[in-house]
Amino acid sequence: MSSTEAADDDHVYLSLAEGHDDGDARWAFGTGFSDPLHGVDTAVPDAVDGSALAAVCLALGDDALVASQRLAEWCTRAPELEEEVALANIGLDLLGQARMLYARCGQVDGTDRREDAYAYFRAPADFRNVALVELPNGDFALSIARLLILSTWRLALLSRLAGTSDPVLAAIAAKAVPELTYHRQYAADWVVRLGDGTEESHRRMRAALRELAPYVEELLTATGDTVPGILAAPDTGTEAVREETLGVLRQVLAAAGLDLPERPAAPYRGRGGEHTEHLAPLLEELQSVAREHPEATW
């Protein structure tokens, strides 16, 4: 190699080793070297009920963590590389939301716990996520149908929570809105493709919706369970979220030549800690290394 070339390469190596202070914004949220809620004023306003606020953060955090874990299971198994990237992107967004919600929960529930205490050192019965997110992935149709239902409901709720009187939850919700808008769009596009595509894809989408229909009611009811009177705006009630969620679902499914079958609600109350049999093994895997080394720092 000529000495100029070697010098050029050394220059590149050196620049790789330098700090990336300007570039961290392009990396996925929370993967850099700084604290996610750094600089945010974390004092709870007097008008806000701390325990209600903690319950909302925990419920929405658990939904996001468990949904993200299921999306992570798709890694290296997606039908196409573009889907590999998109599903990871969505999983990362939800993981980022869970982390901020847990951090807020720890500040207001009086325990001063960190995000990892919530994720790794609670038993399944202490998790407050809805059953919908803990169901196994099934095929791509089932995962996509679940993503559509979850992101439609979550967007309807968080777009309203962006106006809530707790500034930290409001900021977390405001950051989540564009993310969830993308998740919903991505899922809706695929539901339409699969509903319209081939006989097989249509049949699989129908089967997925039939399997998931019993879990939709818990989600819609849970809005009321988890978001008591801490919301400022008048249109933030359970009914408004229910209407928007069902309205969007009907519209997307109609475009796909599908519908949401009427089925009796499943008998689980995730917000009360009553889960399906699928949550315990999911958490066992998620928590395995952390619990094997409880004294360790990572």
Place this chain on the structure above:
Amino acid sequence: MAAGPARAAEQDEDRDPGAESRLQAGFDATIGKDQRIEPRDWMPEGYRRTLVRQIAQHAHSEIIGMQPEGEWITRAPSLRRKAILFAKVQDEAGHGLYLYSAAETLGADRADLTERLISGRQKYSSIFNYPTPTFADVGVIGWFVDGAAICNQVPLCRSSYGPYARAMVRICKEESFHQRQGYELLLTMMRGTQAQRAMVQDAVDRWWWPSLMMFGPPDGDSPNSAASMAWKIKRHTNDELRQRFVDMTVPQAEKLGVTLPDPQLRWNEKRGRHDFGTPDWSELKRVIAGDGPCNDERVARRTAAHEDGAWVREAAAAHAAKQAARAQARTHEGAAA
């Protein structure tokens, strides 16, 4: 498989026997002046074939390389490490995508390349056939494997083929971030419990030699290197890059407090570089031939994802065709009205 411009060149040649030598002279001049060859430029078939092979192998390595670490996303022991790992594995899928696109500028087709990977006709980096039994492997892969990849790839940012060189600039930046994160995980673990320190040293012991093998066989035994060097697809020999990696890594190992498992490793004052032992080249041959610890499971996983996803890809294609037909029908209706 030849793309349009090459075909055109072949036809020209039928009419004018001097054309090919003029095209070749132009190509040689571009390479000689260290300028870039772009997709529409004429290029010798050997150059095109070599590039497709190298870029495809690189793309396959990114995609197969998601597996050993991807296994740990669901088990990462903190949410921050989970996010870092998830994002890293996602970046690898993105690198695979850019590289397949670069190969497509040479007339290759992604679906066909995937078929070649699955059927074993094209290779991927042998390093990904080793298992990842502990979470420390995630850190050591970042430090060694991404570090070695950077050594290999930084010179490729000056590769003579434009789309490949540009893809490598972006990939190298991301790899360097991954390396930094991997090393930072190890630093944190070394400050942790005795069990964590032991886990790091064990992972270092297992990954060191396979990482040195990532640079390929020794120069005397590397059949494709000479042509790639002449065409400036490749800029340094395997042994030069291996030496560079060792020299970079030794001080990092000291800072970390781990021992590199090579009793012959020592500073050579006269050369101003480190002397080091010889990797077990028969092991590299075995792993490349398909008999590494995880070859079968890596290819089986990729095959299963590809086959399980076939109905999804068919549905997307069918929907797109229906949409196009509907749009055309609407246009006709519009014209009739």
